[in-house]
Amino acid sequence: MTKKPLILVTNDDGIMAPGIRALVEVMKEFGEVAIIAPDKPQSGMGHAITINSTLRISKTGFYGVRHEYTCSGTPVDCVKFAVNKILHRKPDLCVSGINHGSNASISVIYSGTMSAAVECAIEQIPSVGFSLCNHSIDADFSASQAIVRTVVSTLLVNQIPLWSCLNVNIPPLHIDEIKGIRICRQSKANWIEELEERKDPSGNNYYWLTGRFQNFEEGNKETDSWALDKGYVSVVPVQFDMTAHAAIPILSKWNFDLKK
Amino acid sequence: MTKKPLILVTNDDGIMAPGIRALVEVMKEFGEVAIIAPDKPQSGMGHAITINSTLRISKTGFYGVRHEYTCSGTPVDCVKFAVNKILHRKPDLCVSGINHGSNASISVIYSGTMSAAVECAIEQIPSVGFSLCNHSIDADFSASQAIVRTVVSTLLVNQIPLWSCLNVNIPPLHIDEIKGIRICRQSKANWIEELEERKDPSGNNYYWLTGRFQNFEEGNKETDSWALDKGYVSVVPVQFDMTAHAAIPILSKWNFDLKK
Numbered sequence: 001m002t003k004k005p006l007i008l009v010t011n012d013d014g015i016m017a018p019g020i021r022a023l024v025e026v027m028k029e030f031g032e033v034a035i036i037a038p039d040k041p042q043s044g045m046g047h048a049i050t051i052n053s054t055l056r057i058s059k060t061g062f063y064g065v066r067h068e069y070t071c072s073g074t075p076v077d078c079v080k081f082a083v084n085k086i087l088h089r090k091p092d093l094c095v096s097g098i099n100h101g102s103n104a105s106i107s108v109i110y111s112g113t114m115s116a117a118v119e120c121a122i123e124q125i126p127s128v129g130f131s132l133c134n135h136s137i138d139a140d141f142s143a144s145q146a147i148v149r150t151v152v153s154t155l156l157v158n159q160i161p162l163w164s165c166l167n168v169n170i171p172p173l174h175i176d177e178i179k180g181i182r183i184c185r186q187s188k189a190n191w192i193e194e195l196e197e198r199k200d201p202s203g204n205n206y207y208w209l210t211g212r213f214q215n216f217e218e219g220n221k222e223t224d225s226w227a228l229d230k231g232y233v234s235v236v237p238v239q240f241d242m243t244a245h246a247a248i249p250i251l252s253k254w255n256f257d258l259k260k
Numbered sequence: 261m262t263k264k265p266l267i268l269v270t271n272d273d274g275i276m277a278p279g280i281r282a283l284v285e286v287m288k289e290f291g292e293v294a295i296i297a298p299d300k301p302q303s304g305m306g307h308a309i310t311i312n313s314t315l316r317i318s319k320t321g322f323y324g325v326r327h328e329y330t331c332s333g334t335p336v337d338c339v340k341f342a343v344n345k346i347l348h349r350k351p352d353l354c355v356s357g358i359n360h361g362s363n364a365s366i367s368v369i370y371s372g373t374m375s376a377a378v379e380c381a382i383e384q385i386p387s388v389g390f391s392l393c394n395h396s397i398d399a400d401f402s403a404s405q406a407i408v409r410t411v412v413s414t415l416l417v418n419q420i421p422l423w424s425c426l427n428v429n430i431p432p433l434h435i436d437e438i439k440g441i442r443i444c445r446q447s448k449a450n451w452i453e454e455l456e457e458r459k460d461p462s463g464n465n466y467y468w469l470t471g472r473f474q475n476f477e478e479g480n481k482e483t484d485s486w487a488l489d490k491g492y493v494s495v496v497p498v499q500f501d502m503t504a505h506a507a508i509p510i511l512s513k514w515n516f517d518l519k520k
Binding site for chain 1: 301302303304305306307308309310311312314315316317333334336337340341343344345366368369370374375378382383406407410411413414415418420421423424426427438440441443445446448450453454455458464465466467468469495496497498499500501502503504505506507508510511512514515516517518
């Protein structure tokens with residue numbers, strides 16, 4: 001890219017989160033920044049879009065850039081607004097994050113941060129989601145900023161393969177403790193749910209969804225979980241074709257007896 | 261399966277939708293039915309989970325089965341409740357739907373119906389999402405019921421490959437007009453968004469997200485979009501590994517210069 005790139009910044013923790021602030025700071029070094037981010041936390045929203053209710057956007061002025069809006073919807077809604085209503089063109093790059101908490105392994109599918117990046121991949125916009133493996137609101141993003149700088153300068157001289165985006169997870173370490181950057185695949189894992197039961201003042205039950213991460217591929221060096229455990233930044237290329245291609249020949253042998 | 265299977269039924273249109281009613285009717289022929297479905301429409305919720313607010317469940321009695329609950333959350337939340345709080349074991353099968361409207365092609369990623377099925381795949385529960393390509397609340401589900409019967413009896417004598425589930429889309433035709441069942445892959449497509457702008461009584465703008473489906477693989481006989489256009493039921497095996505495996509060797513050649 002020879003002229004200054006137009007860079008869309010979004011996230012799922014909301015426009016005021018320290019993570020997006022850290023990301024905007026770095027992205028200003030690379031091009032013209034446009035921010036369209038949720039007006040409230042949207043963690044765990046996955047690839048949700050708002051179709052049963054209305055959407056609103058508001059111009060804001062926290063970051064001193066020309067295009068800066070909050071959106072009442074999900075991270076994917078933010079991307080749709082940015083492309084179709086605010087920028088009126090596809091940005092040259094989209095970065096999402098920096099998320100407060102890991103989006104490695106199976107968490108990619110629940111992640112609003114990553115779904116914004118995936119939506120960009122669907123729209124053929126180069127995109128990256130960044131996550132720091134530390135949930136704290138007071139997390140130190142200085143190492144993450146160095147990683148963002150490294151990843152973005154690398155992808156600007158290369159090209160993210162078509163129909164994919166990058167899922168970058170950063171271990172909660174000082175930059176000098178980070179061992180390097182590893183290209184990985186998503187580890188096979190799930191969340192063991194605990195629906196924590198409480199009683200409201202009227203005596204009725206309500207629940208908080210919590211969970212414990214269970215990695216089925218402990219010790220597998222190809223995986224993002226391994227890389228993060230060992231102090232590496234994990235970079236996973238992510239796509240949106242949900243077809244289980246290997247299952248097609250198996251299902252093709254099934255005999256469907258159509259009961260008309 | 262020799263003993264009566266335990267079948268979880270859920271959807272994204274809410275527990276009172278005609279589509280889930282049609283599905284429950286058929287599933288009672290196959291085993292013990294448990295219903296945990298959203299208390300309101302949850303279309304387009306993708307793989308969202310509820311982590312920033314509380315969840316509630318309510319026992320209901322519309323369908324005359326032992327386990328029958330509404331959940332205040334998303335379709336994925338419903339699956340988590342079913343497995344961890346209500347059934348206290350994995351059901352033998354989960355069916356989601358019948359959705360009012362197509363979930364073929366790229367719509368699979370936005371679909372609450374399919375995300376419930378995908379969540380089951382993550383939990384290694386055999387699962388299928390059914391969708392009728394007709395949005396109308398008055399849609400005729402009689403052909404769909406025959407298709408559900410065919411698909412479920414077929415998969416009970418076979419086995420859905422591990423880590424996958426089925427995305428079954430049904431064209432809006434009379435059963436005699438349906439040409440058959442085709443195993444397909446998801447077609448490459450996107451939605452061209454139109455954010456319809458309106459003014460509220462105070463004169464402020466708000467928006468409705470609408471879109472037009474754009475198929476990049478018109479005429480490709482491997483795809484679900486082609487099958488449905490031609491009057492076939494499409495069956496796509498769906499997985500949840502988001503890794504773009506083919507991109508790994510490409511990214512591995514990039515030179516990340518870690519700026520410490």
